[in-house]
Amino acid sequence: MEKIKLCCAKCGFVIEEYTADELANVPRKAKRHKYLLNKASICPSCLGSGRLKEVRGDDTTASPAPQEVAAASSAVAPTAHEKHAAMATPMMDELAKGPWPSHTAELKKTKYPSGMYEEALQKRTTQWGYGGYVSLPGVAAGVLVRASARPEITKGSNFVRIMDPCGNFFSADAMRKICDIADKHAYGLLHLLSTGGDLELLGIPTENLKAVVEEVTKIGFDVGSTGDDYRTSEECIGPAKCDLTLYDTLGFRYAWYKRFLDDIQYPRFPHKVKCKFAGCPNDCVRGGQKADIFVCGVFRDLPKINQEKVAAWVKGGGDIATICAGCPGRCLQWDAKKGLSLDGDSCMRCMYCINKIPGVRPGDDRGVAILVGGKMRGKYGPMLAKVLVPFIKAVPPDYKEVFDFIERLTEVYDEHARKKERLGDFLLRIGFDEFLRLVRIEPSAKNITEPRTNLFYHWEPEEIRDERRK
Amino acid sequence: MPGIGIPPLEANLPPIVKRNYGKWITHEHVRPGVIKHDSETGESCYTVRVGMPPNARLSTHTIRLFCDLADEFSEGYFRVTQRNSFEFVGVLRERIDALIARLDKNGYPVGGTNRSLHNTTCCTGYMHCHLAASDPAAIMKAISDMLIGDFKTERYPAKLKISGSGCINNCGEGSCADIGIVAVHRDLPPIKEDKIGGCDIQLVISVCPTGAIKPKGPKMVEIDPKRCIHCPACSVACAAMAPIGSANGDGVAIVVGGKAANTGDGPAMAKVVVPYLPNNPPRWPEVTDAVRNIIEAWVRGARKDERVGDWISRIGWEKFYERTGLPLSFKVIDGYDARALERARTGVRFRW
Numbered sequence: 001m002e003k004i005k006l007c008c009a010k011c012g013f014v015i016e017e018y019t020a021d022e023l024a025n026v027p028r029k030a031k032r033h034k035y036l037l038n039k040a041s042i043c044p045s046c047l048g049s050g051r052l053k054e055v056r057g058d059d060t061t062a063s064p065a066p067q068e069v070a071a072a073s074s075a076v077a078p079t080a081h082e083k084h085a086a087m088a089t090p091m092m093d094e095l096a097k098g099p100w101p102s103h104t105a106e107l108k109k110t111k112y113p114s115g116m117y118e119e120a121l122q123k124r125t126t127q128w129g130y131g132g133y134v135s136l137p138g139v140a141a142g143v144l145v146r147a148s149a150r151p152e153i154t155k156g157s158n159f160v161r162i163m164d165p166c167g168n169f170f171s172a173d174a175m176r177k178i179c180d181i182a183d184k185h186a187y188g189l190l191h192l193l194s195t196g197g198d199l200e201l202l203g204i205p206t207e208n209l210k211a212v213v214e215e216v217t218k219i220g221f222d223v224g225s226t227g228d229d230y231r232t233s234e235e236c237i238g239p240a241k242c243d244l245t246l247y248d249t250l251g252f253r254y255a256w257y258k259r260f261l262d263d264i265q266y267p268r269f270p271h272k273v274k275c276k277f278a279g280c281p282n283d284c285v286r287g288g289q290k291a292d293i294f295v296c297g298v299f300r301d302l303p304k305i306n307q308e309k310v311a312a313w314v315k316g317g318g319d320i321a322t323i324c325a326g327c328p329g330r331c332l333q334w335d336a337k338k339g340l341s342l343d344g345d346s347c348m349r350c351m352y353c354i355n356k357i358p359g360v361r362p363g364d365d366r367g368v369a370i371l372v373g374g375k376m377r378g379k380y381g382p383m384l385a386k387v388l389v390p391f392i393k394a395v396p397p398d399y400k401e402v403f404d405f406i407e408r409l410t411e412v413y414d415e416h417a418r419k420k421e422r423l424g425d426f427l428l429r430i431g432f433d434e435f436l437r438l439v440r441i442e443p444s445a446k447n448i449t450e451p452r453t454n455l456f457y458h459w460e461p462e463e464i465r466d467e468r469r470k
Numbered sequence: 471m472p473g474i475g476i477p478p479l480e481a482n483l484p485p486i487v488k489r490n491y492g493k494w495i496t497h498e499h500v501r502p503g504v505i506k507h508d509s510e511t512g513e514s515c516y517t518v519r520v521g522m523p524p525n526a527r528l529s530t531h532t533i534r535l536f537c538d539l540a541d542e543f544s545e546g547y548f549r550v551t552q553r554n555s556f557e558f559v560g561v562l563r564e565r566i567d568a569l570i571a572r573l574d575k576n577g578y579p580v581g582g583t584n585r586s587l588h589n590t591t592c593c594t595g596y597m598h599c600h601l602a603a604s605d606p607a608a609i610m611k612a613i614s615d616m617l618i619g620d621f622k623t624e625r626y627p628a629k630l631k632i633s634g635s636g637c638i639n640n641c642g643e644g645s646c647a648d649i650g651i652v653a654v655h656r657d658l659p660p661i662k663e664d665k666i667g668g669c670d671i672q673l674v675i676s677v678c679p680t681g682a683i684k685p686k687g688p689k690m691v692e693i694d695p696k697r698c699i700h701c702p703a704c705s706v707a708c709a710a711m712a713p714i715g716s717a718n719g720d721g722v723a724i725v726v727g728g729k730a731a732n733t734g735d736g737p738a739m740a741k742v743v744v745p746y747l748p749n750n751p752p753r754w755p756e757v758t759d760a761v762r763n764i765i766e767a768w769v770r771g772a773r774k775d776e777r778v779g780d781w782i783s784r785i786g787w788e789k790f791y792e793r794t795g796l797p798l799s800f801k802v803i804d805g806y807d808a809r810a811l812e813r814a815r816t817g818v819r820f821r822w
Contacts, residue, residue, distance in 0.1 A: 040670040040708075049709050050668040094752040095608055098615035101523040101578055103607050107597070109529035120596035121605060121751040124717035128600035130709040138471050146598055149713065157598065164550075169482040169559075172537035172546045179530035179537075188530045193550050195591065195643055202527070202598070213472065220481070222474050234552070239492035240483060241507055241515065241559060248492065254479045261475050281732035284552055288730050288737040289646045322774045328734060352733040356775070358496045376640035377701070379679045380807060382739045420677050420707070 002056060006036050008043035009053040015041065015135050028262050032140065035228070035268040039419070044134040044206065047147055047156070084113045084154065091121040110189040112203060113154040127153070133226040133267075139213050140266045142223030144200075159191075160212050162199040162221045163232050163257075163264075166250040167240045177219045185212050196274065197234035198225055227267030230260055235277040236284040244354060245279030246297030246366045247394045252277055255399050263410075270417040270426075273410065280362065281351050287374065287385065292423040293406060294371040294385045297394075301363035302347055307339040309359030323356050368394045368402060372409065373424035383424045386432065388439070390446035412438045433457075484547035486515050486560035502624055503580035504566060518558045518569055519551070521579040521621055524610035524634075525592050525642075526554040535576065543569045553631070555582055555589035581622040585629060589621075590614050592634035592651075593642030600713045601702045603720040604653030604749050606634030606642055612753045613761055627772040627781075630765065638701050645740045648778040649761055650725040654746060655700040657719040658693055665710035666690060674711065677703045699806075721746045724760055727779030734780035743790075745801035760796065767793040786821045 004018045016036060022029045042049045092104040092114060107114060120127045129149035136143055144159040162178070178199070182188050187203030194200055199221075204212050213223055225232040233256055236242070238249030256275070257264070276287030279297045287294035314320050314334070324332045328350055331343035340360070353360045370392065374385030388409070394402055416438065417426040427435050436443055480488060490509040497507045500516070507515045522528070536556060540548040543565055544558040551557055556578075561569055570580050582588045590613060592606035593599065613632060620626065634651035635642035644650030667689055674691060675683050682697035683704060705712035724747070728740030743764075747756045764778070771793055772781040782790050791798055804810035 040668070040673065048668060051670070091752045095611055098611065099577075099579070099618045100611060100614035101521065102611060103523040103525055103527055103597075104611075106523055106527055106529045106532060109531045112597075117597050120602075121608065124749045124751060125715050125720060126596050126600060126602040126713060128598065128602075128713070130712045131600050132709075140472075142472065146600065149600070163476050165477045165482040166479050167483065168550045168552075169484065169487070169547055170549070171482050172540045172548070174477075174482060175533060175537050175548075179533055182530050190528055190530065190533060191594075192526055192528050192533065193554060194526070195593065195641055217471060217474055220474070220477050222476060223472055236552070237549075239494070240487045241494065241517070243494035243497055243507065245492075250479060254476070257475045261473070265472050283730040283732065283737065286552070286643065286646045286730040289728065289739060290643065319774070326734075326773070326775050328736075348732070350732045350734075350736070352775075355733070358498075376643065376645055377638055379677070379703070382640065382645045384737055384739060418676065419673060 004033070005055045005057075006033070006052045007055055008041075008046060008048065009050055010048045011043060011046040012053075013043055013045035014137060015043070015052060016137065016140070028266055028268070031268045032266050036135075042132045042134050042145060044136055044143065044145065044209070047145060049130075049132070084111070084115065087115055087118065089114055089118045092118050107189070110203075111187045112189055115153040116148065116150065119150065119153070129156075135227075135267075136209060136213070139210075139223065141226045141229055141264070142213070143209060144226055157187075157202065158204045158206060158209060160201045160204060160209065160216065160223055161194075161225055161232075162201065162216055163224055164193055164197055164199050165221075166235070166254055167237055168193065168197070169240070174219065174221075178216075178221070181212060181215050181219075185215075196225070196232055198232045222265075224261075224265040228269045228271050229267040229273070230264045230269075231272050231274045232264075233257075233275040233277060234285045234287075236279045238279040242279060244282065244351065244362060246299055246362055247279060247368055248396060249277045249279045249297070251396055252295070252394065252399055255397060256403070259398070259403050269410065269414055271420050271422050273413070273423065275406075281349065282355065288371060289374050289382070289384060290376055291374050291385060292372060293409070294374055295394075295402065296369050296371060298367060298369045298391060299349060299363040300365040300367070300391060302342060302344050303349070303354055304361045304363060305340050305342065306359040306361070310340050310357055311359075313358055318357065320357075323353055327352055367391045370402070370405065370409075373422075373427045375422045375424040378422035379425045380428055383428075385424075386427065387447050388436075388441065390444060409439050482547065484545055484560050486513065486545070489513065490515065499584040499624075502586055502622055503570075503583055505583055514563070515559065516561045516563055516566060518561050518566060518573075518580060519582050519589075520556040520558070520573055521582055521589050521614070521618075522554055522556060524590055524614060525594055525597070525607040527594070527597065539569070539572060551589070553582075553589040553591050579618055579621055585624040585626045586622070587614075587617050587620040587626070588629055588631045590632045590634070591642065593636045595634075595636040595653075599636055601639060601705060602636035602653065603655045603715055604636055604651075604722045605751065606636050606644075606651055606653065606722075608752055609651055609722065609754045609757055610634050612758050616758055616762065617765075626769060628775050628777045630768075630778070632761070639706070645725055646728045646730060647740060648726065648728065649764060650728060650740045651722050651757060651761075652725055653720065653722045655702065655715050655720055656746070657700065657714055657716050658695055658698055659702070659704050659711040659714040661691060661693070662710040663690065666708070669708035669710050674704050674708045677707050679703060717749070721748045722754075722757055723747070724757070724764075726764060727782050729777055729779050734775075734777060735783050738779050740779075742802050743794075743796055745799050763794050763796070789821055 095104040096102045129147040131146040147156045185208040189202045191200035235249040235253040238245040275293045276285045276291035329346035331346040370389040371385035505517045549557040590610040595605040631647045633647035635644035644652035680697045682694045686692040724744035725740035
């Protein structure tokens with residue numbers, strides 16, 4: 001059987017292996033193969049970066065001897081078990097003072113090389129050299145490397161990214177097991193949680209990486225979410241502990257992981273795709289600012305007002321005047337006799353009155369809106385997500401309609417976007433009108449804040465016909 | 471090996487959540503740091519929120535302490551929020567004081583709900599990152615030390631979120647927050663001739679937002695220094711152009727008015743108000759002074775429920791600069807791309 005291997009061009013370390021059959025029949029493997037060939041990768045063994053080399057042959061050819069790889073890794077590989085010389089740390093000690101819990105005090109309790117942080121603070125510039133994501137054989141996503149610019153302090157550091165459970169709830173027992181792995185193989189330092197919502201084990205020596213991934217999967221967690229794939233999706237607390245949620249965000253995320261696990265663990269998109277799910281327009285996950293694909297719970301009918309409850313709340317000291325004045329649509333009116341009234345035309349369903357008054361609840365005609373293109377930097381700076389679908393029903397348990405649409409959307413992105421172009425930058429380059437056409441969406445007034453002011457639009461010859469009223 | 475997916479939905483849910491999943495009807499802020507949720511089953515769930523060290527790196531020693539507290543007070547479960555504070559869910563009402571006392575003894579503050587300072591978050595900074603232009607963790611520690619009283623009380627007009635990012639990649643979400651600290655570089659990226667052979671030259675050229683990088687022969691690039699905006703995009707794409715930065719070149723910018731919620735004026739990205747302040751470890755006094763300045767002006771001027779961004783859009787930017795006393799600089803005027811001119815003033819509705 002012919003094997004197709006992708007190796008590091010420098011040290012020959014095999015990063016991924018396919019058979020010709022797989023490339024012909026498994027689309028995700030074919031896409032992944034093409035993606036890896038077209039991009040500069042960091043080799044997990046020698047940390048050199050560059051294009052991978054494709055080697056074809058049967059089992060025995062061209063695979064480097066395992067000893068060679070081990071030798072290569074010990075030459076530059078980061079290790080948590082290296083001895084770090086004790087040194088004076090005046091800056092870190094200063095940061096350990098004060099009433100707020102200190103991160104330097106945390107670092108001191110672990111095997112983290114304090115010299116790196118202390119020297120950075122003293123020299124006012126970072127002491128790390130270069131970093132990125134690597135693929136190990138069988139672990140396409142989930143491993144990060146950081147090379148040091150100060151090899152005399154530490155050679156570097158590897159991380160493993162664990163996808164957090166739904167709702168970011170942890171049982172103490174599960175967390176203790178993760179701590180055991182961190183103590184045994186790494187610095188004993190966890191990132192709980194990263195801003196993307198993952199749990200990271202920090203400071204793993206290269207030779208321990210495989211063991212860590214195996215042990216993590218053994219206790220029921222999984223790694224992934226680095227590189228150009230769907231990143232770990234964050235969801236708000238939703239029905240687990242919130243009275244305002246408009247759909248089951250936790251269930252939605254669980255279904256998401258069931259359906260798209262391959263796309264989360266096999267990087268192959270033009271750039272990363274961050275997905276966030278918020279239960280209501282309060283957007284506790286900041287999806288409208290950060291997420292390439294943002295699924296937000298919305299309702300179409302008006303907020304439900306329970307006049308008795310509202311009256312009781314006002315009687316008990318509720319500040320109804322502030323809320324009527326602060327309503328962005330100015331549509332609330334309070335009358336001690338008639339109760340609370342709402343002008344339906346100007347209500348934006350912004351959730352303000354619902355957040356503040358216990359007697360006002362969201363309406364019953366509930367679904368989700370899909371927004372795209374939020375990002376924090378990309379090529380053209382921070383950008384808010386744009387409404388693509390104003391309303392679509394989210395039907396458990398498999399949310400087929402929503403997921404099918406998102407799949408269509410990412411296919412368009414995959415096909416048309418340039419390398420390392422975030423979805424927001426792609427939208428900006430091709431234009432929102434063209435994007436709507438590509439994903440086959442009928443435009444509605446809810447897609448825009450206002451129509452265009454310029455008249456610079458293009459007509460195709462086949463669109464030109466006699467449109468006079470007969 | 472990978473491929474098993476995330477743990478089953480119910481595996482990590484506390485019993486009180488399982489019993490009342492989707493049945494909650496109201497919530498109430500009992501006191502700073504304690505939220506009560508009522509369920510239609512008649513059960514009440516008390517949640518205690520705890521402030522955590524900036525940048526959320528925790529030693530296993532500390533996490534085990536929290537696991538023990540969870541075993542003792544919340545049936546063996548806890549939760550990490552979107553802003554990295556810990557939540558003990560389902561604490562019995564009569565045991566809340568005992569839990570808070572225990573946390574206090576160990577040096578962890580309880581608060582960060584409703585009209586208070588929420589837990590500060592930031593990226594890893596100098597601790598683990600090759601792109602960091604500053605150390606937001608230390609800055610957040612200094613800011614949190616300064617404002618810990620506001621974390622434990624509800625003195626603000628609305629909630630206040632402060633975040634910090636170590637470079638304009640914004641992993642720490644500075645541009646999302648009411649007040650954000652975003653570190654900036656001011657140097658040109660290095661070009662290491664011996665290493666550039668390993669880079670994808672085409673990619674390096676295409677990721678540059680301003681087209682400042684041009685090919686110079688088949689295996690070398692050059693940078694137009696006039697066009698460089700010191701974003702580390704090329705440093706991310708190519709090891710030979712990292713690390714960027716120097717002691718006097720790097721510093722921090724302050725951005726204000728970001729928010730995600732659709733209330734008030736709707737979601738907004740934060741706007742740059744201070745383009746550069748120097749790095750001054752370990753406590754960054756220039757930055758903490760500016761932040762305190764902005765907060766005090768907001769507390770004095772804002773109406774109830776008005777977040778920083780909503781307050782500014784009501785009073786206008788000229789009043790914002792007047793009230794805070796911050797100097798306005800050329801650098802905060804946007805001239806980056808075609809959309810930038812939209813930020814220039816049209817009409818003459820000035821607030822003198």
